[in-house]
Amino acid sequence: MALEDLGLLGFIESFLHEKDIKKHVDEFIHSIISHDGIMEMISHTTQTFFTENRVRRTAARWIRNIPLDKLPETIKTIVWNEPEISLGVVGAIPNWINAGVRTVDQLLTELKSRVSPELISSYVEFLVQDLDVESITRVRNHLDDLYKILKPVIEERLAQAQRRQSCE
Numbered sequence: 001m002a003l004e005d006l007g008l009l010g011f012i013e014s015f016l017h018e019k020d021i022k023k024h025v026d027e028f029i030h031s032i033i034s035h036d037g038i039m040e041m042i043s044h045t046t047q048t049f050f051t052e053n054r055v056r057r058t059a060a061r062w063i064r065n066i067p068l069d070k071l072p073e074t075i076k077t078i079v080w081n082e083p084e085i086s087l088g089v090v091g092a093i094p095n096w097i098n099a100g101v102r103t104v105d106q107l108l109t110e111l112k113s114r115v116s117p118e119l120i121s122s123y124v125e126f127l128v129q130d131l132d133v134e135s136i137t138r139v140r141n142h143l144d145d146l147y148k149i150l151k152p153v154i155e156e157r158l159a160q161a162q163r164r165q166s167c168e
Helices: 003-019 022-033 035-049 053-064 071-081 083-114 117-128 133-167
Strands: none
Touching: none
């Protein structure tokens, strides 16, 4: 069969088998889809991509204009129609919280060391004008209710961590 009869996917598969690099491609793909591989790729891409001012300005504009108004309905659909995804998300929450806390910690460390408190204050004043106060209040109330339930578990976990640190 001629290569032009195989089509692109057939050609690639034929190439992979002929060149005996399928194992290396499989390893590469696995490294990309592994958690560390994805984060390394995102980190490297971000560092490389955002070296240009034009790219940074465009990205900032794009991020500000992401249409997030459909996200709550999407979450509702996923939670009730895709239980495997929901359970996976719930299982990933500790990793997300840890990553979020470390990210916010790094962001605050950078801001504190490089930006004046006055500038941060005026910028935050500008940002909070666009916040949905009713939704924030509901989320705060939900979190308060959840915290009351989880408080004993969280306090015990923190106490265990402190005991371990004092023994080291």
